[in-house]
Amino acid sequence: MTDLGIGIESVETGGRGAFRMFLRNKAAVAGLVVFTFVVLVTIFGPGIYGVEAHKMAAGPFLGPGDDAGPLLGTDYLGRDILAGVITGGRTTLFVAAVAGAMAMGLGLVVGSLAGYFGGWVDALLMRFTEIFQAMPSLLFSLVLIYLLGPGTWKETLAIGITLWALPARLTRAEFLRLREMEFVKASRAIGCSDLRIMTRTILPNAMPPLLVAATLLVVIAVLFHAGLAFLGMVDINTISWGSIMGKNKGYALTAWWTVAFPGLAIVTTGLSIALIGDGLQDAFNPKLRGR
Amino acid sequence: MTALARSIGIRLGQAIGLLLAVVVIVFLLVQLAPGDAALYLAGEQGVGDPEFLAKIRADYGLDQPLLVQLGTYIGNVAQLDLGESTYFGEPVLGLILDRLLATVALAGAALLFAVIIGVALGVFTARRPESPASHGVTVMSLVGFATPVFWLSLMFIVVFAAKWGVLPVGGIEDVRYEGGWFGETVDFFQHLVLPAVSLGIIYLAIYSRLARASMLEVLESDYIRTARAKGAHERVVVYKHALRNGIIPVVTAAGLQIGNLLSGALLVEFVFAWPGIGRLMITSIFRRDSPMVVGIVIFSAAMVILANLLTDFVYRLIDPRIRVGGSR
Numbered sequence: 001m002t003d004l005g006i007g008i009e010s011v012e013t014g015g016r017g018a019f020r021m022f023l024r025n026k027a028a029v030a031g032l033v034v035f036t037f038v039v040l041v042t043i044f045g046p047g048i049y050g051v052e053a054h055k056m057a058a059g060p061f062l063g064p065g066d067d068a069g070p071l072l073g074t075d076y077l078g079r080d081i082l083a084g085v086i087t088g089g090r091t092t093l094f095v096a097a098v099a100g101a102m103a104m105g106l107g108l109v110v111g112s113l114a115g116y117f118g119g120w121v122d123a124l125l126m127r128f129t130e131i132f133q134a135m136p137s138l139l140f141s142l143v144l145i146y147l148l149g150p151g152t153w154k155e156t157l158a159i160g161i162t163l164w165a166l167p168a169r170l171t172r173a174e175f176l177r178l179r180e181m182e183f184v185k186a187s188r189a190i191g192c193s194d195l196r197i198m199t200r201t202i203l204p205n206a207m208p209p210l211l212v213a214a215t216l217l218v219v220i221a222v223l224f225h226a227g228l229a230f231l232g233m234v235d236i237n238t239i240s241w242g243s244i245m246g247k248n249k250g251y252a253l254t255a256w257w258t259v260a261f262p263g264l265a266i267v268t269t270g271l272s273i274a275l276i277g278d279g280l281q282d283a284f285n286p287k288l289r290g291r
Numbered sequence: 292m293t294a295l296a297r298s299i300g301i302r303l304g305q306a307i308g309l310l311l312a313v314v315v316i317v318f319l320l321v322q323l324a325p326g327d328a329a330l331y332l333a334g335e336q337g338v339g340d341p342e343f344l345a346k347i348r349a350d351y352g353l354d355q356p357l358l359v360q361l362g363t364y365i366g367n368v369a370q371l372d373l374g375e376s377t378y379f380g381e382p383v384l385g386l387i388l389d390r391l392l393a394t395v396a397l398a399g400a401a402l403l404f405a406v407i408i409g410v411a412l413g414v415f416t417a418r419r420p421e422s423p424a425s426h427g428v429t430v431m432s433l434v435g436f437a438t439p440v441f442w443l444s445l446m447f448i449v450v451f452a453a454k455w456g457v458l459p460v461g462g463i464e465d466v467r468y469e470g471g472w473f474g475e476t477v478d479f480f481q482h483l484v485l486p487a488v489s490l491g492i493i494y495l496a497i498y499s500r501l502a503r504a505s506m507l508e509v510l511e512s513d514y515i516r517t518a519r520a521k522g523a524h525e526r527v528v529v530y531k532h533a534l535r536n537g538i539i540p541v542v543t544a545a546g547l548q549i550g551n552l553l554s555g556a557l558l559v560e561f562v563f564a565w566p567g568i569g570r571l572m573i574t575s576i577f578r579r580d581s582p583m584v585v586g587i588v589i590f591s592a593a594m595v596i597l598a599n600l601l602t603d604f605v606y607r608l609i610d611p612r613i614r615v616g617g618s619r
Contacts, residue, residue: 127312134313134599136550136595137551139557139587139588140588143320147320216436227441231558249562253449267438267439267442
């Protein structure tokens with residue numbers, strides 16, 4: 001941010017204040033710690049644990065704590081569940097992060113154009129957004145995968161395309177609210193271009209709710225990828241939390257551990273991100289605390 | 292009254308336009324996808340010579356310009372013709388309608404469960420914002436938001452069906468109760484409980500927090516203070532004055548989330564072998580039954596649009612201030 005002398009000070013304290021608020025929120029910090037742990041495990045875990053997730057490690061259907069088997073037991077082919085849980089996060093987190101960013105980016109472009117220019121641009125873009133909101137998102141991404149075929153990038157695309165309507169509507173609302181503000185009028189009066197006003201003046205002020213929305217989007221994308229993998233719609237050669245559950249679904253009645261632990265990994269990851277989002281929300285908007 | 296009729300007319304027109312746009316988008320997506328339908332159909336029948344391909348193209352209208360094909364497709368959809376399933380050899384719409392009741396029963400039961408208990412919890416905790424119950428709602432809403440509905444379904448099966456054996460594992464009926472009308476009804480609801488609760492709990496988590504936030508805000512407003520000042524009984528203030536406004540965000544969320552509810556129902560139907568539209572969608576994908584897959588997406592979009600329309604009318608009943616074209 002350029003130095004304008006007065007005013008900038010309060011902006012900085014605002015940001016720092018929000019950060020301090022966030023750090024004082026125990027649940028949010030716990031979320032951040034757990035999420036960092038999950039990311040570190042998915043990156044370094046497989047190397048440290050050293051058991052290949054798709055190879056037979058011991059006999060089939062060994063329960064957790066069984067002396068003959070690994071810590072979290074084995075599935076119907078004798079594959080190590082713990083190795084699967086450690087390795088399975090890679091694909092899911094990668095797809096969720098990229099798909100979330102894709103949806104956020106698309107939503108930002110569509111929403112900011114609609115909110116800033118208003119009028120027929122807004123009407124047209126919002127009608128377009130409504131089309132995507134009318135189709136149930138999981139069904140829509142299933143159709144996209146059906147048409148595109150499986151593969152990590154195609155799955156990412158199929159999830160990203162179905163989730164952008166939410167950030168688009170939110171961005172539009174923020175831009176609609178902010179474009180009538182004094183400081184935006186001032187930028188226009190000194191001759192700033194539309195692009196500059198949108199990216200430099202309005203966007204930074206619209207960031208807080210969008211950051212919160214981004215965390216929610218990543219959680220939704222994690223659940224989406226897990227759901228698609230569970231249904232067997234993704235690349236069958238990649239191991240993910242969802243696919244482990246999908247493959248062991250038929251044995252869940254007797255071998256509960258084959259589905260319980262991969263699911264717990266998803267809940268833990270999703271909850272940690274949601275806690276971060278909740279902490280950001282409280283930090284940016286203390287009035288809403290506890291609601 | 293005429294103004295109301297006109298605004299309803301406008302909303303109906305918008306809804307039809309939106310459905311038309313969905314049909315166009317889905318049609319274009321299918322066109323853009325890699326692969327040649329004629330080649331696929333020829334492959335199905337094991338014939339590959341150019342004359343046969345040309346015949347298939349002529350039979351299915353694939354040799355027509357894209358816009359003509361689109362026009363034909365829209366015309367068919369307008370006449371409620373979604374094509375014929377390549378697997379069943381029957382009209383797609385009939386196959387969907389056969390399974391509609393199962394999906395509506397599942398989604399409806401889940402929604403009722405979530406809204407009623409969610410609002411009750413929201414009202415209860417809004418009056419005690421610092422109570423353990425209130426913090427419980429916050430935690431539960433976050434956990435519920437992060438929990439995959441299909442995993443919850445599996446865990447319920449493991450506990451209630453496999454371990455305790457109190458409820459059926461899946462399906463919609465048990466052959467043992469084929470005889471009596473009463474037995475069949477009881478049997479149906481026994482099969483409905485686990486799927487509906489699995490799906491409903493996720494939304495219960497979201498709605499209880501939403502209801503609490505909304506009630507907290509409403510209970511602080513001036514008209515509530517007025518109602519209390521004039522000596523209205525606390526129960527009247529909360530349930531008659533506050534709830535009417537406090538419930539609006541929940542109704543909005545429930546209406547707007549019908550699409551998500553259907554997405555969740557698809558996963559739940561898959562886990563519980565519930566014979567609804569979602570399960571038909573998944574089996575159709577595995578059978579590469581394109582008319583069925585496309586038909587289900589268009590049909591479910593129509594359901595979402597209808598649900599949004601109904602939400603709009605429910606709004607009018609609850610809150611006469613909401614009008615078409617107003618800020619939302």
